[in-house]
Amino acid sequence: MECVALTGISRQVIRELVENGIRTLEIRSPQNFLALLHSSPGDVIFLTEASGPDIVAGTGGMLTRIREIQVVTHKMVQAGADFYEEREAQAARVQLAMVGHGRVRGVKSFGLGSPTVLDVDEVCYYDAG
Numbered sequence: 001m002e003c004v005a006l007t008g009i010s011r012q013v014i015r016e017l018v019e020n021g022i023r024t025l026e027i028r029s030p031q032n033f034l035a036l037l038h039s040s041p042g043d044v045i046f047l048t049e050a051s052g053p054d055i056v057a058g059t060g061g062m063l064t065r066i067r068e069i070q071v072v073t074h075k076m077v078q079a080g081a082d083f084y085e086e087r088e089a090q091a092a093r094v095q096l097a098m099v100g101h102g103r104v105r106g107v108k109s110f111g112l113g114s115p116t117v118l119d120v121d122e123v124c125y126y127d128a129g
Contacts, residue, residue: 035115
């Protein structure tokens with residue numbers, strides 16, 4: 001299946017998603033933010049702890065389904081006796097539901113200014129016990 005990837009996701013976040021089945025992330029990374037702008041609720045996306053340039057065939061990760069996406073703006077104010085500075089930064093909050101484990105078959109597209117798109121196979125693990 002072809003899906004957009006969120007890369008560089010911490011092992012702890014992936015572990016919490018596996019344990020709870022659902023997790024909300026706040027994405028600030030420009031590449032991942034852009035990937036979410038090209039996604040919609042209901043889409044399946046691939047999460048991996050690997051960074052974008054390190055993704056190759058065989059890279060493992062999690063298949064998740066987007067439940068909700070929200071773009072938020074954080075306003076930061078810094079002031080002193082002689083200055084007042086105001087800055088804004090945008091982030092995307094995305095709620096993800098676990099679908100299963102996945103493994104990259106191939107990289108469809110990876111480039112500056114476009115989302116990372118992968119060809120991913122779902123991997124099934126069975127308990128033989």
